[in-house]
Amino acid sequence: MGRPAKPTALKLLQGNPGKRKLKKDGPAPAPLAETPDAPEWLGEWAVEMWCAIAPWLTQTGIMTRTDTHNLAVFCAAYERWRLAEAEVASKGITVVDAKGVLKKNPACTVINEALRQLASFGAALGLDPASRARLMGSGGPEKPENPFIVLKGGRASK
Template identity: 50%
Template structure:
């Protein structure tokens, strides 16, 4: 029976652990992803918050899906609220007046904005919780996650 021979260059490569602490070091803006570019309000929000999050040095690569979801929810909220303004809180259907379905979108989008915004420190309470004075993360277990 033959044994297993070690061959140079064959086998698993050692994992190189990236240093996520500098994901966006010296990055001051990030282009709006292509899939958001047709969503006008999402673009406006992206261009408003991404430079600010980068400036605060709290945005990491692992946060980008939260930024996308926040911007999409903002777009959906604005579009749905526009529908409510145009057609009212109730609409006429063949079976009578019903609640405007856009109100459901307003409600769901508002919750998403609150949730994803809190994850990103975009409201005063979560910003205070996530950050200490001087814009530096607090020295607690969660702060370590923020500074990955």
């Protein structure tokens, strides 16, 4: 299967470093011009995260209308993670069930699931360094000019 194909619009944005022929008929949703409002159903912490991330995603041209659901799921997972962490902080890692047996706090499972969702949907949005580099291009310094290019009949840049 390999790595998922990079959208043509993203290759154009990055300058097509591989110099491969680009598909002209590929899907290319337009970036949003304005930051969308958070969905009404999101909780307080989720809206806080939306307001922190959505403007950056819009300004960088990453966010399209088709990405808003990814951001909503990411923010909802963030809220679940925060609520579960608060639960563990107040009741501990273990709890006593109805039969009096000491068991792992179910909030620990919620934390693990929410963190997996944060990683997955965050990567889709470019919210970790590796996926951000993939989405935005390397952003590193350009290669220095090869001084021997003139010997091969090329032209040195000024």
